[in-house]
Amino acid sequence: MAAPLSVEVEFGGGAELLFDGVKKHQVTLPGQKEPWDIRNLLVWIKKNLLKERPELFMQGDSVRPGILVLINDADWELLGELDYQLQDQDSVLFISTLHGHQMGS
Amino acid sequence: MPAPQCASCHKARAALRRPCSGQALCGTCFCAAFEAEVLHTVVAGRLLPGAVVAVGASGGKDSTVLAHVLRELAPRLGISLQLVAVDEGIGGYRDAALAAVRRQAARWELPLTVVAYEDLFGGWTMDAVARSTAGSGRSRSCCTFCGVLRRRALEEGARLVGATHVVTGHNADDMAETVLMNFLRGDAGRLARGGGLGSPGEGGALPRCRPLQLASQKEVVLYAHFRRLDYFSEECVYAPEAFRGHARHLLKLLEAARPSAVLDLVHSAERLALAPAARPPPPGACSRCGALASRALCQACALLDGLDRGRPRLAIGKGRRGRDEGGTPREPGRVRTPVPEAVPTF
DSSP states (O other): OBOOEEEEEEEETTGGGGGTTOOEEEEEEOOBSSOOBHHHHHHHHHHHTOOSOGGGTEETTEEOTTEEEEETTEEGGGTTGGGOBOOTTOEEEEEEOOOSOOOOO | OOOOBOTTTSSSBOOEEOTTTOOEEOHHHHHHHHHHHHHHHHHHTTOOTTOEEEEEOOSSHHHHHHHHHHHHHHHHHTOEEEEEEEEOOOTTTHHHHHHHHHHHHHHHTOOEEEEEHHHHTTTOOHHHHHHHHTTSSSSOOHHHHHHHHHHHHHHHHHHHTTOSEEEOOOOHHHHHHHHHHHHHTTOHHHHHTGGGTOOTTGGGOOOEEOTTTTSOHHHHHHHHHHTTOOOOOOOOTTGGGOTHHHHHHHHHHHHHHOTTHHHHHHHHHHTOOOOGGGOOOOOEEOTTTOOEESSSSOHHHHHHHHHHTTOGGGGSSTTOTTOOOSSOOSSOOOOOOOOOSSOOOO
């Protein structure tokens, strides 16, 4: 049983374009039976925030490779990735690294 | 589970794990390590005191981080910096990016020079090239043109400002993608020359250095985040169709399975030696502009030639590059590059 949570969800590096250009979202996640881990947060984001082209943000039940996830300014790799249990007032930042161009080989 | 402690200062919580070593570092120690690595790379690239360094600036994450770090290091290295931005003539994309570069130049108080394809290459903008090459192949070939022409344009801009060196923001991912692309295209010439990652000052060109080449793309993005650097992050309108996208996609999958794969690919390429029979003949000089060329015309002149003759694919693909055809073109595709004093012998 997970209590309702207040978290800040932020998008950068171009990812914000999939969310109407809005970078910071103050989000209240409702109380529910399942825990609020990143896996469930992504489901919630896809359903409630994502405006277009979900395949550019998600792949399967995770983010598309090339999208960095920082939880309270730390790489999610150090915190258990999808299994990290969200706490009240946590900040989750998604930065896209997939854009731009190269200067030729 | 809580994040581990920083392996360097043992005081703060770690913010990331470096892909090359697996070492967990806090934001502060990571930025210090990142900057130390850039310093090491530019010293190895012989950016000595007195050097005038042209920095390829696109407004994107890599060149923003590059310019920021070099600006911090410049006093210590005794070098001066010149920002050079290339205007390829891509409507809607490049204008916004150039606006970002201008803001950065003002904020950093660095001189900025903008060079445009339209001026350098006989009126050809990338939008015009894209129209000319549309429908002439499976994947978009205008990006191939852009890569070659941008390199030349940057060289021109660097000469204009009296630079002694050119630096670009290529990161380890870019280098690894280039290696994959050269393998996938069977480009023996580039693979023979250190995997296609270039060597300093070929064919009279200015020496080049890539200060971020040991940093993975992820690290560049994280550095920009920790240092709160602002950059332009929209995708070039033509990029989705570029061949490099395939190499990048493969690299991302490889990296997810094995984080050190990116740097390992770069190191493999550096150590590559081709079998004697596969080695191409040493390159000579372009008959039009004098730049390094493995055929009669360098790639830039050959591509422009093809565009002017209405045969844009003339210089792309094996076996038909740069070959002169009967009849004179209306306006020969000529790159206005100063001819170097002597043709280099190899």
